[in-house]
Amino acid sequence: MEKIVLIDGHSILNRAYYGVPDLTNSEGLHTNAVYGFLNIMFKILDEEKPDYFAVAFDLKAPTFRHKLYEQYKGTRKPMQEELRQQVPVIKEMLTAMKVPLMMLEGYEADDLLGTVAKKAEADGLEAVVVSGDRDLLQLAADHIMIRIPKTKKGGTEIENYRTEDVMEKYQVTPIQIIELKALMGDSSDNIPGIPGVGEKTATKLIVEYGCIENAYAHVEEIKPNKARESLRDHYDMAQMSKELATINIHSPFELDMEQARMTDLYTKEAFELCKRLEFKNMLSRFEIDQSEQNQVAESFHVTSDLQQAGEWLGQLKEEKQIGFFLLSDEEKAFRGMAVSGANDTFFFCKQGFLTEGYLTSALDELLQTAEQAVTIQLKEQMHFWKPAESVRKKIRDAAIAAYLLNPLKGEYPYEDMAKDYLATMLPGKTELLGKSKIKDLDEEDKILSAVGCYQSYTALHAMPVMLEKLKAEEMDSLFEEMEMPLVYALSAMEKAGIRADAGILKEYAGELSEKIHQLEQEIYTDAGEEFNINSPKQLGLILFEKLQIPGSKKTKSGYSTAADILENLAPEYPIIQKVLDYRQVAKLKSTYADGLASFIGEDGRIHGTFHQTVTATGRISSTDPNLQNIPIRTEMGRLFRKVFLPKENWIFIDADYSQIELRVLAALSGDEALIHAFQNGIDIHTLTASQVFHTPLDQVTPLQRRNAKAVNFGIVYGISAFGLSQDLKISRKEASEYIDSYFASYPKIKEFLDRAVADAKEKGYIATYYHRRRPVPELASSNFMQRSFGERIAMNSPIQGTAADIIKLAMIRVDQRLREEQLQARLVLQVHDELLIEAPKEEEARVREILHQEMLGVTDFAVSMEIDIQSGSDWYEAH
Template identity: 65%
Template sequence: MREKLVLIDGHSILNRAFYGVPELTNSEGLHTNAVYGFLNILFKILAEEQPQYLAVAFDLKAPTFRHKMYDAYKGTRKPQPPQLHEQVPVMKEVLTAMGVPLLMKEGYEADDLLGTVAKRMEKEGLDVSVVSGDRDLLQLATEHIMIRIPKTKRTGTEIEDYHAKEVLEKYQVTPPQIIELKAMMGDASDNIPGLPGVGEKTATKLVVAYGTIENACAHVEEIKPTKAKNAFLEHYDLAVLSKKLATIDTDSPIDFVLEDARLTDLYTPEAFALFKKLEFKNLLGRFQCDAPDQKIEQYFYAVEDFGEAEDVFAQAAGAALVSFSVISHKGEVKGISLGWEKEKIYYIPAQGFVTDQYLCEKMTEVLEKADAAVTMNVKEQLSYLHVEKKNLFDAAIAMYLLNPLKDTYAYEDIAKECLDLLVPSVQELLGKEDFGSEDEKAVKNAACYGTYTCLEGKAKLEEKLKENGMWDLFKEIEMPLVYTLYDMEKAGIKADGEALKQYGEQLSGRIKELETTIYDLAGETFNINSPKQLGVILFEKLQLPYGKKTKTGYSTAADVLEKLAPEAPIVSHILEYRQLAKLKSTYADGLAGYIAADGRIHSKFHQTITATGRISSTEPNLQNIPIRMELGRMIRKVFIPEDGFVFVDADYSQIELRVLAHISGDERLIEAYREAQDIHRITASQVFHVPFDEVTPLQRRNAKAVNFGIVYGISSFGLSQDLSISRKEAAEYIEKYFETYPGIKQFLDQSVADAKEKGYVTTLFGRRRPVPELSSSNFMQRSFGERVAMNSPIQGTAADIIKIAMIRVNERLKAEHFRSRLILQVHDELLVEAVKEELDTVKQILAEEMHGAANLKVCLEIDMHTGENWYEAK
């Protein structure tokens, strides 16, 4: 039985994968879609072929004779997109790590190397499969050389296979005649010019009739049609050039030793490390090996008796830097890991010889004495430690600032990005059980890896923060904010369970009314929540316009229904029904489960979720309470202060527009704010050139939409949708706006230009937001990137300001020993639960700290209200 060699055209398959796989990047911003796609094609080929040998050919940068011939004819070749270009060396590195030999030779293209090796190995008795997207290689096909051409389709990668007989069947010419065919018809994708006006159909007839371009030229007077005949007469030199360009050199001086290409285990530790770095999680399951042995676990010790625990805590208390973590599962302390030297990382389980209370008290003592301490997710551990001394370094927050685009920040990321180590994650060690696992050794190792990586990575993280100008942001804003958010979570907000129940009943009543109305208008009952049934009612039975049919039925998305609303009353009722049904499920029903034994809802606040720096809220999300419809706003009535307290709500007025005025430096916008008049009326007056007192409500509404839209990089299309006007009118509004405020246009353009040059934008306080979308090959992605570049400095600065205000308000209330407390933050709004006797002072503190959070060229203004519930206060 003949052995088999698979040869892969590296650049061709990488190029095909790049355009066939959606854009991917790893956490370091490296594009990876071409490499990922290449590997999937490679694994598919190997599974099908089961070869004994494998090699991949690449072009080198040095120009080949074919490059030179082409350049002489038509200048230079089109360069690769940078997102593809950066993946070529990565692909070579991955293949080398997998033990796959690379065929490269200066002065020769990959085609020549593939052709030479294929023909040579065929003579030595092997079957050869050549994998490429380049149909020039069909000229190599024989009974024992198969050309495999992958084609990416929606259903996945399909591969066309060609031996000599399949080439003849498909193209009506022999494999060597593929050269003649390309010489006549050309190939734009491979920079082969061919004869002008001669297509594939005509070229095929000529090759079948005459065999070669030389013979065709000798019989030029016989050639039909006349267009092809004239092409030969006038451009025969192009056919000759094209033939040279299309001809593969099968005798190039490449050193190829077959045994070097023998397939062994591709899934090496080195390849595993690269796959993890590239974040190819779906491919890691192919590996039987573990990550390269870093010999770290030899430094992990499980404490086994009380005396040893006492000794460990005593030594840690005298350390300059201690790394630690309280290990918990579902609110129960399982143990503590700590270390102060990388060779001594300890895990003390909360079982047998010590209690969880002992561990937390001893760890608190250590932290109070230590000069500095590092861990991850400080806020989650404060309830166990009660640390007053704010000397903690949160490595997860540091990681977030350095790369705010990631979904999670774990110790293995610190190991990889700061220590150049690959360590197993908590999930890899413990699986779905997390720290609830009964595998004591795995729990110890998972805990100690976190402590080890934090201890070793802190200096690097600090260095990177300083290099990127974010050390002050980390130290003065993000770390103090941890304690403020912890205080807010601990305090929670009181919810009236009975009022919540009544609110739900009110919603149910209105939902039933809407159901009856919708069924009457439809003429039948149906499942309103079923998009399929709803689509049939609207677009088939009622024959409404704008029906977009998909594979699963008609689209009934919100944008479709909103466009339909003026056409039929039923649609408005359906939209209201959807809103109320969501209100009921999310809030009326959903919030009840979050009311704790103390009658309060303790939402969780996160500072490492959004790329712009805004705080987010979960379990439940109290930042998403509806405000647009009255019945939605009514939910705020169920949030009430304790007896003897009152709510004080302070909301920044137009903070993002004020930030825009400051950072753009636009004198007209700054002056408009300094006049302390209605900013939207002033804008309307200036944009529409009408006296201030004569601005109509419509003009003010349009100016308001432009004011806020500009902050978010709105397009003429977006504005036209918002205002229900033509795109041309919207474009004119935006143009007039920029004429009125030229400094804003200059700032926005400069933000995009800076982001393209640097790869990121910054806020006034140094927060960076990477904008990788700007380098995307996808137009929609690049457009999104431009909007991000315009908006992030504004929204991010506003987020920083509200954080500063939160920290200052919270710290003053505590420092002055008030019982009043900050309990909620919703975007630009702070809610304080104030003791009635302290109300005047609390309002003064809010005003002073919110006004003074930043020194801008325009004043920071706030709207402040009080109330017996959140609805009244807002």
């Protein structure tokens, strides 16, 4: 028998939306429902292998049921915006796959599914109907199977129903499902049923009488009394409910079976839409011919011959604009060079006379003659090549431009740039390589050259489009004058590295091991037994059952021993403070004492990696290792800075912006009171304490100042009364009064923050003083928590982002001055608002002058920046 599969579109889309965590693509479009729908669809189609396939959707127009009963489906909440925007997308995808969509005004999807399924059955076909709606069980028959997906941990489970399955589960035949609904109603569709009759009583009545008409004919025999009176008094409601629940299997809809015949779903249009939606793991289902997929590869030329290379390089010298990419493998070994002109891209294999030195020198020559050059991930290529100072301003990095245009993505591969800015679908690096690695490919391998050529081609051709967008969004200066020069400062920092003493680390590891052992023994003594302190389950049992400490609720997995719960209890229970200390010391040992040692290179220095295209606020981040995360809140954590030493007979000079975010807040808000305080050297936390707690300035207590400091920084991060109450261990009412009093003291700050949220809601983004944009899609969410998070982002991003921009400009200026004056001193580390310089002792005075001039000269705000400069024989002493 031939088979038809029919899907209830809205039902499965809705189920997928609530079953798959929120996903968005780089355009900010929510995609989780579409993604989940396709996964369910592919699973069904793979299992059923049908001959025909169609998907039914409801339309907005009222149906005959609404005319019968105005309140039909009246209790349903409006569709969430994140789901609503995905309805046209799934329809677009199905249309791209050439799947017919079944829709008819005045009828629901259920009616169309019932009509088509019953006709298919009559025509001798097997029908499979897929829906999350159990109303459709009334259609189940020997040749009609209803499949109901259920989301469970680890994937989707599907329940299957034919006639006998319905009878086994519900004790009635499929058609009698309608009778049940007539009596018990259906809250999801707002079908009333009759009062006082639930599923159990309804089932009992239908098993006994078969239908509501027969039950009504024997109404005086019905027990219990309540059901008898309800049916007798409300039989008209039961009749109406039955009509509402009955799927119309004779609706005036006819499916064109030829259009519904299964063909290849994996069309070029569907492939392109999958790429746009960024469903990368679905792309393997498509067998798209690479030559058809893009004509770009036809312009690629590959050589390992010196003479041919010379001819091509001569040809490229005539180009005004070039794209380039120095290809390295997974171990950072150079493998070849791609260079693009207006029409052709050339790949020069590293082989024979085409050495790394020959090819990088050839690139230097090309950069001298070209007016502009573009690449992707310039800093990574500078591991084995350093562009001359004279050509640096000619080079642009397309990945950084893409980051500025959409800072939420985190990754900027060339295929995404080609899709976003060239409307071209290119095979990505992962697609090209499959399970191969670049280091395993030989020089003549086409895949090797293709990886390099696509990077170079995309960089050159996408950059003009990106520059136009940057200009339109007022970020061209940010790109040219901040982000591009920063690449060279970061590269120099990575190359310089920072010296770390493995011996001191080993000593600390030993000391921390002793401390861990000591804390373990004290905790065991307090607990009265030994247990695994690292096991939340065992710890929870000891603290909250054996020791009967109140304050944590038991869940299925046991008692919560999260930090916030333990921190609230620590002041009263010494064992809990010891557990917190144990966790802190154990982390210091594993992450820093043991972890940092593995990053020390043969030169005795740690060469971390700094990222400028990761954080949405514009802050620089670091990895391998994350040196920005060296703890400073505790003395034990701060001691790790003693591990970092300058060269022999050199010193560290550390310059730290003082209260940069509060100064930025004062400048951007224009609040006179805050500006006056900074201009006149008044301690801002003492002033805030004086105003919030109505205390004379000279009578502010240390506790009041500490609390005011929490309020000052909390305001910067959009803190709520609840958050402040948790931080200060005070009531929410008291915290709310602090915040109100703060805003009364600094009214323009309140105006500034409110305006930031309003602007972000209107425009969809928030901007820093230097025009860096941060999209805030959370503000459009139907979820209250997400919207609240979006409001905090809107308040904080202009402040934190502007501070990040200032430190970037300071880094560039300091780095350039040190080079211009040909000093040996060099920038080795940046940690948020702090710059660390390694310098010969005799250069200290000059370096201090440069730091002072350049870091303070970055801004022209009404509030001047302040810096604290210290020096020392290790990082601890210098900070």
